[in-house]
Amino acid sequence: MKDWFLLYCKRSEQERAVVNLERQSVTCYYPQVTVEKLVRGKRVTANEPLFPNYMFVRFDPEQVSYTTVRSTRGVADFIRQGPYPQKVQPELLHQLMMNENSEAHREKLSNLPKPGESMELQRGQFQGLEAIYQEPDGEKRSFMLIHLLGKPVKVSVDNADIVRR
Template structure:
């Protein structure tokens, strides 16, 4: 009977493990999320594992042995509870599959203003000041350009402080 198990993979070798496990007939799943990064002064979207170095595998231990899976290139070992590999609830796996890069998650990212958009700051030390949105600064902050004494200054503020005009 097939079950889901959790594997720990060698550093940055999840792709290699997936290829080799697929050849053996083991179904693999590792949730990924789209992340925006600044690379060489340009914003780039890339896919990254939600749980780095961890992977869920689905197989029948009576058909494919634990040792075979554990000895696969790229795999370090099973996550265990005592001596036996830890079984994972299928509902958890299916909920991860359904929510992976969901529309709700993408909506959170798209709610940020566009660069150059004029906003008003609602809270904080710059409350009431108009600012020009520049770029995101991490998950919950943004860089804004504000005019102080006739000169544009770049400041980092909480995203919830922004009000669209």
């Protein structure tokens, strides 16, 4: 009977492990989410593992041995409870698969504002001023357009100081 188990993979080798495990008729699943993040000051959309270095696998231990799965390239070991690999409830996997790329989940992970969006600065030297988001400035800062002395001025502020209106 096929059961789900949790594997710990070597760093950044989940893709390699999937390819090698699927050749052995092992079903693999590692939830991924699409996130927007800043890379070198530019907004990039990328798929990232929800649980880095962890993967769910489903196989019949009578047909494929634990040792074979554990020895596969990219795999470090099973997550164990005592001497035996820990079984994972299928309901948990079903729930993860249903929520993996839901719109609500994606919205939580992608919280960068869009250019032209109206914001309010809640801390720092520009506290209380209304600003218009312009573009990212590194990983933790953004350029905002504020009105100072009747003229628009482009300033760089910490992302933690910004609140959407």
